[in-house]
Amino acid sequence: MDERIYVDNSATTAVSERALQAMLPYFRENFGNPSAIYSYGQEAKKALEDSRRIVSKAIGALNNEIYFTSGGTESDNWAIHSVCKLKGEAGKHIISTEIEHSAVLRTLEKMRGEGYEISLLRPDKNGQISAAQLENAIRKDTVLISIMMANNVVGTVLPIKELCETAHKHHIIFHTDAVQAAAHIPINVRSLGVDLLSMSAHKFHGPKGVGALFVRVAVKPAAYISGGGQEKGYRSGTENVPGIAGMAAAIEEGAENLQNNARHLTALRDKLIEHTLKIPGIYLTGDPANRLPGHASFVFEGGKEGARLINMLNDEGICASSGSACSASSIEAPHVLTAMGYDKEIAQSALRISLSRYNTEKEIDTINRRLPLLVDELRRRKEKTIL
Numbered sequence: 297m298d299e300r301i302y303v304d305n306s307a308t309t310a311v312s313e314r315a316l317q318a319m320l321p322y323f324r325e326n327f328g329n330p331s332a333i334y335s336y337g338q339e340a341k342k343a344l345e346d347s348r349r350i351v352s353k354a355i356g357a358l359n360n361e362i363y364f365t366s367g368g369t370e371s372d373n374w375a376i377h378s379v380c381k382l383k384g385e386a387g388k389h390i391i392s393t394e395i396e397h398s399a400v401l402r403t404l405e406k407m408r409g410e411g412y413e414i415s416l417l418r419p420d421k422n423g424q425i426s427a428a429q430l431e432n433a434i435r436k437d438t439v440l441i442s443i444m445m446a447n448n449v450v451g452t453v454l455p456i457k458e459l460c461e462t463a464h465k466h467h468i469i470f471h472t473d474a475v476q477a478a479a480h481i482p483i484n485v486r487s488l489g490v491d492l493l494s495m496s497a498h499k500f501h502g503p504k505g506v507g508a509l510f511v512r513v514a515v516k517p518a519a520y521i522s523g524g525g526q527e528k529g530y531r532s533g534t535e536n537v538p539g540i541a542g543m544a545a546a547i548e549e550g551a552e553n554l555q556n557n558a559r560h561l562t563a564l565r566d567k568l569i570e571h572t573l574k575i576p577g578i579y580l581t582g583d584p585a586n587r588l589p590g591h592a593s594f595v596f597e598g599g600k601e602g603a604r605l606i607n608m609l610n611d612e613g614i615c616a617s618s619g620s621a622c623s624a625s626s627i628e629a630p631h632v633l634t635a636m637g638y639d640k641e642i643a644q645s646a647l648r649i650s651l652s653r654y655n656t657e658k659e660i661d662t663i664n665r666r667l668p669l670l671v672d673e674l675r676r677r678k679e680k681t682i683l
């Protein structure tokens with residue numbers, strides 16, 4: 297039996313049994329191409345459209361507002377590209393935040409190269425962005441506002457409904473990257489009011505390489521990948537039917553158990569946070585109140601190279617991360633923490649422990665027992681190298 301403790305669920309999650317079972321038939325028995333007219337094809341097509349219905353229902357959308365993609369990165373890229381295309385010469389100003397995932401930040405950089413001006417809002421010390429702050433940044437030529445629903449590094453949940461209302465007061469299209477939020481906190485696109493929303497299956501116990509973009513009917517996506525005309529001609533390429541079926545099963549399962557999972561995760565998270573904060577010189581990052589149920593993130597004094605602690609935890613069979621999946625293998629300070637006002641050195645001590653419903657209290661107890669000893673050892677090793 298695998299005795300390792302996996303607590304890097306913001307990076308990716310294990311595929312659930314229900315998602316796996318939903319996928320299996322589409323690899324071998326019903327392997328048809330959904331565009332084919334014979335029975336194999338039609339069975340695959342039915343799976344595709346059933347999945348679209350399930351995914352749309354989970355977030356309160358209409359069936360024809362869901363487009364399947366290869367994951368969160370593609371959804372973010374496509375969302376930004378779509379709005380810029382749609383708006384054409386109407387305006388060349390985009391507002392986003394300094395704490396977005398690189399899927400958004402790099403795409404915005406690309407748009408800057410195409411003549412757009414980009415304003416990135418700076419978060420407060422909890423990683424929050426306020427409606428007043430957004431209001432101040434809005435200009436006559438603002439065509440898009442893209443603000444994430446929950447941050448991957450510090451777990452802060454942002455006030456998307458209010459931010460979206462501010463955008464709409466000025467008739468500006470609002471996109472949210474909900475990759476960390478979907479199937480973890482309640483999402484209803486109608487009550488939130490968002491125009492576009494990105495999701496990724498592997499963050500909620502679905503498979504990797506599959507995601508979705510919600511686009512409100514009135515907005516319409518721009519054609520993104522040309523070819524055989526799949527996804528209503530907007531995103532060509534034979535659909536990843538097993539992946540899509542897995543994504544639908546995973547989001548449905550997540551939505552059905554949202555409250556129970558959140559209760560379980562919050563209890564484990566709070567136990568972990570309470571215990572960890574007893575270690576001298578260690579601080580919680582992100583919003584203490586409005587944060588993802590399973591997300592705990594810290595920085596600590598004297599731990600400049602957080603990656604060392606991650607390696608020490610790994611030696612003990614505990615898989616955690618230093619901030620975000622993209623920066624896990626580097627000691628570059630997470631841009632999110634420096635944007636929140638942490639200096640570069642302390643930002644490099646980031647430790648992220650992100651839980652899933654499969655984590656147990658026993659595992660948290662093990663982390664709580666080992667972490668203070670490892671932090672202590674790391675500090676002692678550092679002192680030795682200084683001497």
Ligand SMILES: Cc1ncc(COP(=O)(O)O)c(C=O)c1O
Nearest residue numbers: 367368369397399448475476496
């Ligand atoms: C907030 C956020 N957006 C986008 C992505 C990219 O998603 P994917 O891995 O599906 O491309 C991630 C993944 O870490 C994320 O955390």
